[in-house]
Amino acid sequence: MHVLIVDDDPMVAESCRRILGTEAIRVTVAGNAAEAKAALASDDSFDLMLTDIKMPKSDGFQLVEMVRKKHPDLRILIMTGYLTPETTRRGRTIGAYGFVEKPFTPDELIAAVHNARK
Amino acid sequence: MFYSIRSKLMISFLGVSLLVGAVSLIVGGQLIYDSVVSEVSNRVRQDLNVARLLYDKKGEDIRKALETFSMGNDVESSLFMEEESPIKERLEQVADRLGLDFAGIVRPDRSVICRVGSHPAPGNTPPTENSAVIAALKQKKPVAGTILLEASALRAESPDLVRRARMETTPPVKSAFPAAEGETAGLGIAAAVPVMHSGTVKGVVYGGILINRETTIVDTIAETVFQNEEYQGRSVGTATIFLKDFRVATTVRRQDGERAVGTVASEEVVRRVLEDGEKWIDRAIVVDDWYITAYEPILDIFGQRVGMLYVGILEAQYADVRRTALMVFTGITLAGVGVALLVGWLLSDRIVRPINRLIQASVNVSEGNLSPDIGPVSKSDFGVLQKKFQEMMTALQQREERQKEESETRLIQSQKQASVGRLAAGVAHEINNPLTAVLTYTHLTLRRNDLPETVRADLENVSIQTERVRKIVKGLLDFARQTRPETETIHLNELVEDCVRLMENQALVRGVSLEFSGKADLPEVTVDRNQIQSVIINMMINALDATQADGSITVSTDMSLSESPGVEISVADTGCGIAATDMERLFDPFFTTKEVGKGTGLGLSVSAGIIERHGGSITVRSTVGAGSIFTVWLPVQNNASMTPAPAGKREQ
Ligand SMILES: Nc1ncnc2c1ncn2[C@@H]1O[C@H](COP(=O)(O)OP(=O)(O)OP(=O)(O)O)[C@@H](O)[C@H]1O
Ligand SMILES: [Mg+2]
Numbered sequence: 001m002h003v004l005i006v007d008d009d010p011m012v013a014e015s016c017r018r019i020l021g022t023e024a025i026r027v028t029v030a031g032n033a034a035e036a037k038a039a040l041a042s043d044d045s046f047d048l049m050l051t052d053i054k055m056p057k058s059d060g061f062q063l064v065e066m067v068r069k070k071h072p073d074l075r076i077l078i079m080t081g082y083l084t085p086e087t088t089r090r091g092r093t094i095g096a097y098g099f100v101e102k103p104f105t106p107d108e109l110i111a112a113v114h115n116a117r118k
Numbered sequence: 119m120f121y122s123i124r125s126k127l128m129i130s131f132l133g134v135s136l137l138v139g140a141v142s143l144i145v146g147g148q149l150i151y152d153s154v155v156s157e158v159s160n161r162v163r164q165d166l167n168v169a170r171l172l173y174d175k176k177g178e179d180i181r182k183a184l185e186t187f188s189m190g191n192d193v194e195s196s197l198f199m200e201e202e203s204p205i206k207e208r209l210e211q212v213a214d215r216l217g218l219d220f221a222g223i224v225r226p227d228r229s230v231i232c233r234v235g236s237h238p239a240p241g242n243t244p245p246t247e248n249s250a251v252i253a254a255l256k257q258k259k260p261v262a263g264t265i266l267l268e269a270s271a272l273r274a275e276s277p278d279l280v281r282r283a284r285m286e287t288t289p290p291v292k293s294a295f296p297a298a299e300g301e302t303a304g305l306g307i308a309a310a311v312p313v314m315h316s317g318t319v320k321g322v323v324y325g326g327i328l329i330n331r332e333t334t335i336v337d338t339i340a341e342t343v344f345q346n347e348e349y350q351g352r353s354v355g356t357a358t359i360f361l362k363d364f365r366v367a368t369t370v371r372r373q374d375g376e377r378a379v380g381t382v383a384s385e386e387v388v389r390r391v392l393e394d395g396e397k398w399i400d401r402a403i404v405v406d407d408w409y410i411t412a413y414e415p416i417l418d419i420f421g422q423r424v425g426m427l428y429v430g431i432l433e434a435q436y437a438d439v440r441r442t443a444l445m446v447f448t449g450i451t452l453a454g455v456g457v458a459l460l461v462g463w464l465l466s467d468r469i470v471r472p473i474n475r476l477i478q479a480s481v482n483v484s485e486g487n488l489s490p491d492i493g494p495v496s497k498s499d500f501g502v503l504q505k506k507f508q509e510m511m512t513a514l515q516q517r518e519e520r521q522k523e524e525s526e527t528r529l530i531q532s533q534k535q536a537s538v539g540r541l542a543a544g545v546a547h548e549i550n551n552p553l554t555a556v557l558t559y560t561h562l563t564l565r566r567n568d569l570p571e572t573v574r575a576d577l578e579n580v581s582i583q584t585e586r587v588r589k590i591v592k593g594l595l596d597f598a599r600q601t602r603p604e605t606e607t608i609h610l611n612e613l614v615e616d617c618v619r620l621m622e623n624q625a626l627v628r629g630v631s632l633e634f635s636g637k638a639d640l641p642e643v644t645v646d647r648n649q650i651q652s653v654i655i656n657m658m659i660n661a662l663d664a665t666q667a668d669g670s671i672t673v674s675t676d677m678s679l680s681e682s683p684g685v686e687i688s689v690a691d692t693g694c695g696i697a698a699t700d701m702e703r704l705f706d707p708f709f710t711t712k713e714v715g716k717g718t719g720l721g722l723s724v725s726a727g728i729i730e731r732h733g734g735s736i737t738v739r740s741t742v743g744a745g746s747i748f749t750v751w752l753p754v755q756n757n758a759s760m761t762p763a764p765a766g767k768r769e770q
Binding site for chain 1: 553557
């Protein structure tokens, strides 16, 4: 399994890498939307993308929309520290698979990722 | 203006006084007038009787004088003499004394023996037509009374009498008594005494007065009866003798001061008196003026109605009495009206002034002045209204103040909430990232098997405390979420029952009994299920936290008892209760009495926001040491404001 983590906070990205690493899941980290797009373009082995919403420059929603168009099969989980009903509604309409609320414990993240896997 | 109390009052006062005045004017005036008229009528009736006596006495006087005269021897002897004897001289003396207009001695064949006055020689004189003579011859005894003298009879007596009897009628009047052109009959008072000799009539002595233009009789009547009373230059009483309907002797004067002989009586009087032979006592116009009159027929010696006797009293003086009375009454009425107007004005002023002040006061109130001046409070029942008005004002003032306070606190509350919300959202975002890292590393490290026990224990503490931070931040975020509720229509009892089930275990652990009693057939409510659930759960956790073991918590639902349709959820506990000083801060964010780590103090403030957005309300009743009841009221229908979609789209 190959997961793309998109978060501008390196500590969060690193946390994810470490947690998923315990499950032997391959993780690629992107610090912003541009990097994520580049990674997706160069590698088609991704099963899942986990993305933050509040990021500098282009925000998470735009990234999700774009990725859904180019890679319709890729499942996307939205990671956010402020999960409001609006966020949920908007995420669902642009095709996000699910939501992960920060902060999370390792078990919670692992459960969410496994759940998103087919 | 005409509908104002004042004008109504004034008009009624005016109306009443005018009505009373007018009635007393009419009734009083009429009463006075009636009694005067009836009294005067009585007087006139008596006067007429007196006049009648005087009139009749005249004939009797003549008869007596003639009887005395006829007893002289020379009278009988004169009957047998051809030529005029000294008897004529004596007759003339008698006639002079009595004021007779005609007198004479005739034979039984009515041929004249002698006559007073100038006339042709006895031989050439026609026999007399004097009806007194005729009556005396027939009855063979003395007669006296009224006689009618045709023009021919008058001429036979004396040509002078024809001239005196004649009356000019200007303007010519239509008389019931036709007279030949240029001639007028005469009315006389006469007596005739037969001269008897051994049972047979040898002759008749007669004499009389022509009443036409005669003044002594009527003047005597007027003098005797009315004593020459005068009113405004006119004599009050009048007397008249009529020949048929024709005034032949009268004291009534025409405008030029002449006696009004030659005029006629009114048709009505003629009909009543002459034709029906009755008395007439009533008002009547005599010549020019109104009189209160009395008429009665005059019968001649044959019992024929030949004329009328009249007395009358000038009505003017009594009309003046009435006029004066009416004027006095009018004056009284006007004075009454004036007094009524004055009283009405003063009274209406007393009534209207406080009313106007009240009106002005209400105008002031509507302009925002809640302590208007309504003037002194009246002692009458109007004062009740004034007091009520004052009470109303005080109540209004108090309510206004309360509302101001309430809206101020609400404003502060929502400002507080908004600023806390913004802060929370910002902080949460920033804190959650490092928190993720802390949680991750702690947990991952704890998974290791080679940790010394003390390190593991410390790490576990880190983990627990981090969970605490996570909870606090989550609470902050819940508080900050100012989102509109996502509503669905649900059965409230089901929702509450879910909450109770969630809490059952905790209650059991704490040794507190938890009971639910749902009211059957509650109407459905349209709410955000999750939000309402969090409100109920918070209330139940609060109740649990406040209640010792062996206490109890009762959750119940009911129909709302307030005026608008709604439902209520109550959570009642037998816990410690809430101190009065805490009451007002209960819904403040971060207000908590719980020990560190147990409560964030956001539960009720978040709940209040949620319920407010549902259009409902939360109320608290608590007794320290006995327990508290938290009640949430939710509207049943009136939550359309919670569906944000425009009306057009709601149909889908
Ligand atoms: N049923 C109750 N009996 C007594 N006190 C109560 C009750 N409900 C609430 N309180 C008081 O109101 C305070 C505020 O309650 P609130 O629910 O807002 O916060 P909390 O329960 O302290 O914390 P949180 O709900 O955020 O965990 C409580 O700390 C408590 O002192
Ligand atoms: Mg609470």
